[in-house]
Amino acid sequence: MNNNSLWSDALYRLTRNRAAMIGGLILVALIICAILAPWIAPYSYSYQDLNLGASPPSSDHLLGTDILGRDLLSRILYGARISLLVGFVATGVALVIGVSWGIIAGYMGGRIDSVMMRIVDVLYGLPFIIFIILLMVIFGRNLWLLFGAIGAVEWLTMARIVRGQVIGLKNQEFVLAAQAMGVNNLAMFRRHLLPNILGPIAVYATLTIPQVMLLEGFLSFLGLGIQPPMSSWGTLIKDGVESMEEYSWLLIYPGITFTITLFALNFFGDGLRDALDPKTSDN
Amino acid sequence: MIAIFFKRILLAIPVLFAVASITFFLVKAAPGGPFDADRAVSPQVLKNLNEAYNLDASNWEQYVDYMSGLIQGDLGPSFRFPGRSVTEMIATGLPITFELAFYAILIALLLGVLSGVTAALKRNTFLDFIPMAIAMIGICVPTFLMGPLLVLIFGINLEVLPVSGWGQLPGDKILPSITLGFAYAAYIARLSRGGMLEVLNQDFIRTARAKGLTERMVVIKHAMQGGLIPVVSFLGPAIAGLLAGSFVVETIFQIPGLGRFYVEAAFNRDYTMILGTTIFFSAMIVFFNLLSDLASLMLNPRSRDSS
Numbered sequence: 001m002n003n004n005s006l007w008s009d010a011l012y013r014l015t016r017n018r019a020a021m022i023g024g025l026i027l028v029a030l031i032i033c034a035i036l037a038p039w040i041a042p043y044s045y046s047y048q049d050l051n052l053g054a055s056p057p058s059s060d061h062l063l064g065t066d067i068l069g070r071d072l073l074s075r076i077l078y079g080a081r082i083s084l085l086v087g088f089v090a091t092g093v094a095l096v097i098g099v100s101w102g103i104i105a106g107y108m109g110g111r112i113d114s115v116m117m118r119i120v121d122v123l124y125g126l127p128f129i130i131f132i133i134l135l136m137v138i139f140g141r142n143l144w145l146l147f148g149a150i151g152a153v154e155w156l157t158m159a160r161i162v163r164g165q166v167i168g169l170k171n172q173e174f175v176l177a178a179q180a181m182g183v184n185n186l187a188m189f190r191r192h193l194l195p196n197i198l199g200p201i202a203v204y205a206t207l208t209i210p211q212v213m214l215l216e217g218f219l220s221f222l223g224l225g226i227q228p229p230m231s232s233w234g235t236l237i238k239d240g241v242e243s244m245e246e247y248s249w250l251l252i253y254p255g256i257t258f259t260i261t262l263f264a265l266n267f268f269g270d271g272l273r274d275a276l277d278p279k280t281s282d283n
Numbered sequence: 284m285i286a287i288f289f290k291r292i293l294l295a296i297p298v299l300f301a302v303a304s305i306t307f308f309l310v311k312a313a314p315g316g317p318f319d320a321d322r323a324v325s326p327q328v329l330k331n332l333n334e335a336y337n338l339d340a341s342n343w344e345q346y347v348d349y350m351s352g353l354i355q356g357d358l359g360p361s362f363r364f365p366g367r368s369v370t371e372m373i374a375t376g377l378p379i380t381f382e383l384a385f386y387a388i389l390i391a392l393l394l395g396v397l398s399g400v401t402a403a404l405k406r407n408t409f410l411d412f413i414p415m416a417i418a419m420i421g422i423c424v425p426t427f428l429m430g431p432l433l434v435l436i437f438g439i440n441l442e443v444l445p446v447s448g449w450g451q452l453p454g455d456k457i458l459p460s461i462t463l464g465f466a467y468a469a470y471i472a473r474l475s476r477g478g479m480l481e482v483l484n485q486d487f488i489r490t491a492r493a494k495g496l497t498e499r500m501v502v503i504k505h506a507m508q509g510g511l512i513p514v515v516s517f518l519g520p521a522i523a524g525l526l527a528g529s530f531v532v533e534t535i536f537q538i539p540g541l542g543r544f545y546v547e548a549a550f551n552r553d554y555t556m557i558l559g560t561t562i563f564f565s566a567m568i569v570f571f572n573l574l575s576d577l578a579s580l581m582l583n584p585r586s587r588d589s590s
Contacts, residue, residue, distance in 0.1 A: 122298050124520075125572045127564045129527040130545075134306065134561060137549045138313040214425050221427040222530060222546055234427075241431040241535070245439055255428045262423040 006199065006276070013275040020271020026264040034080035043071040045078035046229045054247045064249045066239065072250065075231055076257055082232040083258075086147065087213040093151025094212075095205055098158025103189050105159070106166030117163065120156050128153040129215070136224045146225060150212050161204055165197040199276040206269035210262045217258065233258045288577060295569045302565045307349060310554045311342055349558075358559030363551045369559035376541035379449060383459055383532065383540060384525045388518075390464035395471025396514065402472070403479035403510070404502065414472060421469025426528050430462040430535040449538040459536045463528045467521055471514050479510035512582050519575025523568045 014020055033040065042062075049069035057064040063072040105116040132149045139145055169175055178192050213233075219225035220234025221241075228235070233254050240251030332338075340348070352359060358369035398414035405411050424432075437458060438446035445455035482488065483506055491501045529542035537543075541560065548556035 122294075125298070125569050126302065127523050127526060127561075127568045129523070130561050130564050133545075133549055134309060134557060137552065137557065138309060210423075217425055218427060218527065218531065222534065222549075224549065237428055237431075241427075244431055244435055248435060251428075251431055251435070255424075255432065258428065259424050262425075263419070266419070266423060 010199070010272075010275040014271055017271040017274065019267045020275070023264040023267035023271065026260065027268060030080060030261060030264070031084060033077055034084050037074075037077040037081055041071075041074035041077045043074045045070065045075050045231065047071070047074075054243065054250065056247075056249060063253045064247075066250055067243060067247070072236075072253060075236060076233070076254055079231045079233045079236050079254070080257075082143075082226055082230060083213055083216065083234070083261075086143075086150070086216040086232065087209040089147045090150040090154065090212045090216075091205055091208045093147060094154035094158055094208060095201070097151065098155035099162050099194070099201060101155065101159040102162025102164075103166050103193055106163035107170060107185070107189070107193065109167075109170070113163070117160075120159055124156055129218075132215075132219065133222075133224055136219065141224060141227050143226070143230075146216065146219070150215050153215075154208055154212060158201070158204055158208070161200055162197060165200055166193055169193060169196055203269065203273040203276055206265065206272055210265040210269070213258075213262065213265075233261075287580070288573075291573050291576070295573065299562070299566055299569060303350065303353060303562045304346070306558055306561050307346055308342070310558050311345075313552075313554065353562065358562070359555045361553055361556050363548070363553040363556065369556050372544060372556065373541060373560065373563055376539065376544045379538060380526075380529050380533070380540035380542055383449070383456075383463060383529060383538065384522075386456065386460035387464035387467065387525060387528075388521075390460055391467035391471055391521075392514075394464070394468040396475050396511065398468075399472040399475030399514075400479055400502070400507065400510070402476045403483065406480065411476075415476070418469040418472040421465050422473075424466075426462060426466055427531045427535070429465055430458070430532055433458050433462055434535070447535075447537040449536070449540070455536075459532050459538060462535070463525065463532045466528070467525070470517065470521070474513040474517055475511055478513040479506060482506050482510040485509075508582065512579055515582060516575060516579040518578075519572040522571040522575075526564060526568070 014024075047070060049065065052061075052065050052069035054067045054069075055061065055065050061071050061073065063076065065071055066075070101116060101120070105113045132153065135145060135149050175188070175192055178188060183192070216225055216232060217234030217237065220232050221238045223238065226232040226235050231239075236254035237251065237258065240247075240254055244251040338345070349359065356370060358373070361367050361369055361372060364372070398418070402411040402414050434446050437444045444458050445452040446458075448455045449459070450456065488501060488506055491505045492498075496504075526542065529540060530546050531542075532538070533540045533543040534546055544556065545560045545564075547553075548560065
């Protein structure tokens with residue numbers, strides 16, 4: 001284990017962490033199911049068999065059907081596409097904003113840094129959930145707006161983490177050497193700083209995805225997120241709640257799927273953090 | 284210390300002012316007027332309505348008008364509920380939401396601190412693993428799933444607790460409070476475990492033990508003061524989360540609190556109500572963040588001295 005790089009070392013530790021590996025496998029399986037949904041789902045998500053109505057799980061419909069006779073398994077599979085897409089895209093938005101903000105603030109330092117971080121402090125204290133609701137109400141329930149709005153909320157912590165890391169790197173020899181060679185700022189960010197902070201970024205991004213999915217679920221539950229006939233897991237849970245007294249499977253199966261996914265993401269994220277930074281793994 | 288407090292309050296005023304202004308113009312930018320919703324109104328009625336609510340004036344005039352009302356605590360009339368002012372509606376809903384949030388925080392603190400501290404003291408025993416596993420469940424099962432599941436189990440199947448309402452039937456406050464508090468109990472348990480573990484290894488704890496204090500005294504008087512700082516700093520931001528949680532919980536359990544008003548206003552496009560509650564929520568959150576920062580400052584002697 002002498003010549004191993006940070007990443008292969010981390011990979012070794014990650015594969016030894018059983019909870020993280022199980023989480024990772026579940027995630028991979030879910031992503032594959034979501035991508036292949038149109039081919040593997042037994043029915044279309046909008047196909048209605050009104051004669052059937054809400055029927056409990058059977059051999060034709062493994063997880064039963066909803067009130068309109070739509071196959072629940074198919075709807076969960078299609079819902080995975082939306083829920084995971086929101087999770088990844090919104091996290092991507094947060095990543096781009098947060099990382100750029102943090103690198104610039106940390107590297108520039110001085111007044112630029114203090115103004116930029118002051119802005120982050122102020123934004124931290126505001127009720128962003130309310131602003132997302134406001135945006136959804138005013139500009140309609142648009143999927144892309146949802147991505148943007150959630151991403152625009154979640155970048156703050158990322159900016160703080162990245163800034164801290166960059167300040168730690170700033171005075172190291174390789175950065176000073178690059179400065180002496182006249183490397184311009186953009187190249188400095190891309191070639192020298194970014195590769196060295198990928199670890200914490202990857203960890204935090206993995207832990208942001210479940211938060212984003214929760215937020216989407218929350219909005220969809222209130223009826224302010226994804227609109228029918230499209231469905232995310234949040235809207236499925238909302239529909240399930242409305243009819244849970246008679247048809248409890250409509251709440252239970254989407255609920256289980258959502259919870260397992262969040263578990264998987266959290267365990268994988270924790271495992272990744274422990275693998276990349278063994279110092280923190282003890283508590 | 285007092286200087287810091289006042290500095291933060293002074294900073295909060297322009298922030299709230301900016302929030303109010305941005306929200307105001309966002310709402311103004313919304314497509315469609317407040318009265319063209321479900322049934323068509325005749326042009327004459329519309330004109331009268333616009334006049335009555337001063338919607339004919341220029342945006343700038345309306346803004347100045349609204350802001351001067353705001354300073355006096357007047358948030359304007361509700362578009363949906365004629366004759367009722369937004370301030371009045373907030374005043375009706377607020378006590379209920381506060382009560383709910385109070386019980387939730389109480390449950391969260393009791394459960395969270397107790398299990399977190401126990402887990403840290405009995406590290407790597409089943410008294411550590413089981414509460415932490417439950418805490419993981421609390422973090423992964425969202426409020427909007429936890430609530431309905433509790434209703435399904437205790438309200439519908441076991442029929443031991445009412446499924447909705449607030450203060451009408453005995454015991455109807457139990458499920459909403461638990462639903463809202465559980466997720467926070469989970470976070471607090473994890474935070475207090477982490478904080479306690481860090482403190483328990485430090486020299487002053489060894490000194491306290493060495494001078495012969497009972498374990499109980501060591502934990503309560505020395506370790507918990509430092510170990511629970513993360514919990515205190517978590518409480519400020521948690522208020523914002525509680526608010527969002529109250530939207531869900533009040534919707535599930537049909538509680539007539541501020542959260543439900545807000546969600547309904549969002550659906551009805553009751554713009555003045557949205558505007559008023561947004562500003563009110565922001566002010567509340569800024570205030571609670573301030574309080575929690577101040578409390579952490581007071582608990583942490585190091586930051587107290589450096590200030």
